[in-house]
Amino acid sequence: MIPPLLFQLMILLSWPINALAESSAIAKPGCRTLCGKISIPFPFGIGDGCYLDDWYEVTCNSSRPFLKSxxxxxxxxxxxxxxxxxxxxxxxSRYCNLESSRYRFVRNATVNLESSPFFFSDANRFTGVGCNNFAYLSSNTEMISGCISVCNKIDNSEENSNVKLRNSGCNGIQCCQTRIPSSLMLQQLDVTLRIIGDKKKQGKNKCKSAFLVDQEWLGNNIDSPEKAQGLKHVPVLLDWGIFESSFVRIDWNSSNRYNETFNCLQMTNDMSYSTRVRQCSCRWGYEGNPYLLQGCQVTNCRNGSFDCYPYRINPHIKSKITMVMLGIGIGFGGLFLLIGAWWLYIIVKRRKNIKLKEVNFKRNGGLLLQQQLTSSDGSVDRSKLFTSKELDKATDHFHTDRILGQGGQGTVYKGMLTDGKIVAVKKSKAVDEWKIEEFINEVAILSQINHRNVVKLLGCCLETEVPLLVYEFIPNGTLLHYLHNQAEEFPLTWDMRLRIATEVAGALCYLHSAASFPIYHRDIKSANILLDEKYKAKVADFGTSRSIAIDQTHVTTKVQGTFGYLDPEYFQSSQFTDKSDVYSFGVVLVELLTGQKAISSTRSQDNKSLATHFIVSMVENNLFDILDPEVIKVSKKEEIITVANLAKRCLNLNGKKRPTMKEVAMVLEGIQASQKESNVQQNYEEVEYVRTESIEPWDVVPPSTSIGIGFGGLFLLIGAWWLYIIVKRRKNIKLKEVNFKRNGGLLLQQQLTSSDGSVDRSKLFTSKELDKATDHFHTDRILGQGGQGTVYKGMLTDGKIVAVKKSKAVDEWKIEEFINEVAILSQINHRNVVKLLGCCLETEVPLLVYEFIPNGTLLHYLHNQAEEFPLTWDMRLRIATEVAGALCYLHSAASFPIYHRDIKSANILLDEKYRAKVADFGTSRSIAIDQTHVTTKVQGTFGYLDPEYFQSSQFTDKSDVYSFGVVLIELLTGQKAISSTRSQDNKSLATHFIVSMVENNLFDILDPEVIKVSKKEEIMTVANLAKRCLNLNGKERPTMKEVAMVLEGIQASQKESNVQQNYEEVENVRTELIEPWDVVSTSTSSTFEIVSKSVDVQPLLTNM
Incomplete structure (x- = not known):
């Protein structure tokens, strides 16, 4: 900060220099200042590089300047x-002989200034000339102003001919004049001339004219109506300014924009940054061109006077300055001036850069983005905020050689971060307000998504003029390129196409029905599907996506999307549903089958749309005539027809008759499964009995120990009180730092950063916040206690209810368990997994903060005999389905497979609507996709432990399946996993259940709430599924995906009357031709058919 005295000294030293300055320039250096006798000031200019942008380009034609725009x-x-x-x-605007019809009128448009930085000035006057002339101005069909001119007598009366405009002021006699409303900022005007009165009384001169004219020019140049009648052109005054978005292209430095020399005022009230117009002018006491660097000069400095003060200096200060100047001397003063000016320049430049970054951050929606992310689950910095310097270096200053692709929303560059990681940087094209909202929306949506087939957002940058997004780099480009590039040497085989379709369907299924809030993509197309190094699909471009409430069925928006992929139903109603994404996916399926583009001019007029072309070909039994050669060459006709029929269902014009993405994914996964296993059909037609050997578990969890930490010795009682306070504060800070390190803070940061570059995914709470939230961890706030710690109910300052988990001990292995739980939960986003809101590492024992689940554990509702709210069979089935779906996501959809390792009824919570939430990930493990198991010391809970894991210490996904099987039995029987009330051989519920199944006594051990329903077949299906899950041979157990599909099929069967047939036998599909819009409605519950018999489904068109 420069002292005012020193600053004024520097100004005084510079006066002689300023006094000798020449008159300030009006055009850019090296540019013409005149065209004829007309001065052309910047931002206007003649020739390339001399004007601000195209609006201000002037051409000089025979010494007459013309504004080209x-x-x-x-x-x-x-x-x-x-x-x-x-x-x-x-x-x-001049017309004659309008009297041929009494109501004849003519309208003529003036110059159209719409979307320009020019406006009609209210200093103009609208003037009408002629007898019985009604002239008026209108803008966008709305009348703005008008006037009427009449004649006192008909024909060529002397009175009429002697009218003087200058004296009469155009008062209505043969000439009328009116103002145009001020402050309207008009840009488009129409002039209308209408004849009024008797057509025989139009005067000698039957011509009428009307025009907008500069009032000052009219008064000085035209003195009679006759002269006005002869005018062909008149001067019109326009107000002008520059778009605020163009400021960055003006050569202003920090000392020029907001200092005392000039000011910029807003002309329009547009909310959009790109359309706001500002008008700049030199302040009083200055003159020149404010749009040029140092364009405004002090007025008095032009004549060489030393009395040219930018502002008035206090006389006392001035006298002191004079004394200082005399003492310092000219030489030292000059040196000091240069040093001071350089120092000031550096400081101001830095501040300007900081200020510019702050302005860009706000303008690019930084605050709104924070609000978006915070509002979802309290986790702010989910994605890393990169600096503009980092990304500038990573992309070699956004060099054209680094461009990966360009589209309607912007350009994508390839970059390398300082750690060597390859990334894709998306740079938006514009900074319109709706583009900013689209950008914020993409960040908010992608920050909620964690799926291996969705492109991962690593972070963003808000410091630049246009916002930047940083994604993981997907090396093999788009699916569009591989499908439609005829010169491509690497063809997509049928198996690859089927896998890509399955992966995309799985991602959309997750977005629609598994993410915390349903997400509609709204622009599914082959160009938005990327292929990684192993040609696995990644869904990209979430700029137009929308996240909606779970109980909401659609989102109403202006129609956005890509022609050829747009749902016709959405196009008509503007209501986008999940079925609109299904339609777009159907088009992608057809692209994969045919290799043709969604819209093509090479096809006939009626079949330009690929969807229409495909439907017509299906109806005319010509499907194989339009298939891609790479598809035809495979001998998998049944698979191809099954996929074709699925695509046909997706393209149904009636959205309600289209399948859900979950059904689509199940069909495609079923086809894929049939390629790998020959015995899949058997596995779904008949359930094998597992061996009945009992499991002998023993305690495997080591006892926890407690470590105390000394708070420090007592301070001296005698001493300075302020020293005591300072030392105490420092000690608390140091203790928090020690706790942070000891509680694995650094390791936790490393864990989170290593996954995808996104640190601070979960909020770090302070110990003070959580102490206050839980009323100092009062015993009345305890929700539950377990082997790992105690859970307290708390209320944050914003009123949000949370659950705070306080670990019991701080053993090193417990710390690793804690870090593991944070790292795992930070990767998970599923509506049936408890959400981690943050953690606290400042306390002696680490704390975790979760969303509050009000209805407690499933264990409580199953085994509390005094419970007045019984769980019905439908509720139990729904809970089982939800838990299976969550485990299916963890095993096969999360970025890295996650094994829970402690599935039990006590770790399944129920929310206010009794929806299941899987909790307690302390013992979970995240592994590489190509890894099949994790070898660890045995941990878990008696009664739920996989016997195979118990013997080998190798935990696989099938170990979670076993534990889930025990939970299924609990839901069926209402009995505990381990019980001393049963016989010695049947203490384990798993053994008890298997024995009862073998002895055909299942219904003797079922819970009364289950028996009371008359759904024996459903109960038997679930029981057989549980039996398969409990197979002692892990390889013979189903995967969680298969389990989820079976349970979802049963749930769907409760809604449709024909589902029973789908489980007993697969009917032959009708061979009759199907009308293009009469789409087959396959039961959503045909789980077994979809998975195990997809290859056995008869084609809809058998004669192909």
């Missing part, structure tokens, strides 16, 4: 303290 001759351009104006030559 509106094609009008320029008479004068002014930049003054009062206003910036431009006088242009405008054509007069």
């Amino acid at each position: 509106i094609n009008l001759e320029v008479l004068n351009i002014s930049i003054s303290l009062e206003a910036s104006t431009m006088l242009v030559n405008q054509t007069v």
